Amino acid sequence: MSAVQVPPLKIQGIKTKAIPFIRDSVDWDGAGRWIEPFVGSAVVALNIAPKCALLGDANPHLVRFYAAIQAGTVTSATVRSFLEREGARLQEDGQEHFYRVRDRFNDSGDSHDFLFLNRACFNGLVRFNRKGRFNTPFCRKPERFRPAYITKICNQVQRAADIMAGKDWKFVCADWGEILRETREGDFVYCDPPYAGRFTDYFSSWTDKDAEQLENGLKALPCSFLYSMWSENKYRRNDRLHEAFSDYEIKTFSHFYHLGSTESLRNSMTEALVVG
Numbered sequence: 001m002s003a004v005q006v007p008p009l010k011i012q013g014i015k016t017k018a019i020p021f022i023r024d025s026v027d028w029d030g031a032g033r034w035i036e037p038f039v040g041s042a043v044v045a046l047n048i049a050p051k052c053a054l055l056g057d058a059n060p061h062l063v064r065f066y067a068a069i070q071a072g073t074v075t076s077a078t079v080r081s082f083l084e085r086e087g088a089r090l091q092e093d094g095q096e097h098f099y100r101v102r103d104r105f106n107d108s109g110d111s112h113d114f115l116f117l118n119r120a121c122f123n124g125l126v127r128f129n130r131k132g133r134f135n136t137p138f139c140r141k142p143e144r145f146r147p148a149y150i151t152k153i154c155n156q157v158q159r160a161a162d163i164m165a166g167k168d169w170k171f172v173c174a175d176w177g178e179i180l181r182e183t184r185e186g187d188f189v190y191c192d193p194p195y196a197g198r199f200t201d202y203f204s205s206w207t208d209k210d211a212e213q214l215e216n217g218l219k220a221l222p223c224s225f226l227y228s229m230w231s232e233n234k235y236r237r238n239d240r241l242h243e244a245f246s247d248y249e250i251k252t253f254s255h256f257y258h259l260g261s262t263e264s265l266r267n268s269m270t271e272a273l274v275v276g
């Protein structure tokens, strides 16, 4: 089993820990397209590494970042010189510089600025306000971009570029419904929407009605799919998921997540993977 590839961008709900579980559950000959309507950090696509892919997300910044890697305008070299320069300014000016970059990004949407903010914001919480502006505060570590950290990020960018090189991958900013309409026989869909009622931001509002429409859309697909959703935690079970997919195989995977710094704040969460 190959090592898990870690992407250069982080987002809430990133599936890095579940990659072996997801990879083992994909039963597909690879002849059609790998389709993800909620591609997020792209960690799943990068680990499946299909020849042909259609990867969508409502968040234009994630899509633009990967399209820039494909186009060669964001490379490991451009990222290194950018983070060395901006990291030195951060060390000198502290939070003032973080907010300068944040304002600049909110005006221009630049992908290098996005990566900088993504890797220097508070708790890695990538959040956009009602106007679609990035509003996470600074992580309060002015020395964030040390040489080893910059090298780690550059390697992640290089790895993503290497995986996509020579492959037919299309990144699009679209609502999930538009992407699902594109599916054909022989494709394979991996769906990882936001969790209803959990943390949401401008690009990730998700209601029970959205969940119901997606469930119906998945059941009507002309190809196989995997659907990631939470199954249960300490407090409750996702009854709607189990009811909606009672005729399907539902695999589960448990892990711990931290709500704070101490061991007692560790909570267990069981994730589901519906196999369709």
Ligand SMILES: C[S@@+](CC[C@H](N)C(=O)[O-])C[C@H]1O[C@@H](n2cnc3c(N)ncnc32)[C@H](O)[C@@H]1O
Residues within 6 Å of the ligand: 011, 012, 013, 014, 015, 016, 037, 038, 039, 040, 041, 042, 043, 044, 056, 057, 058, 059, 062, 174, 175, 176, 177, 192, 193, 194, 195, 203, 204, 205, 206
């Ligand atoms: C749970 S995350 C996906 C995580 C991804 N599998 C990963 O491991 O990084 C959900 C994603 O859905 C996107 N999203 C939210 N609402 C959407 C919509 N209506 N259509 C398409 N994408 C949407 C969000 O921007 C977010 O990137």
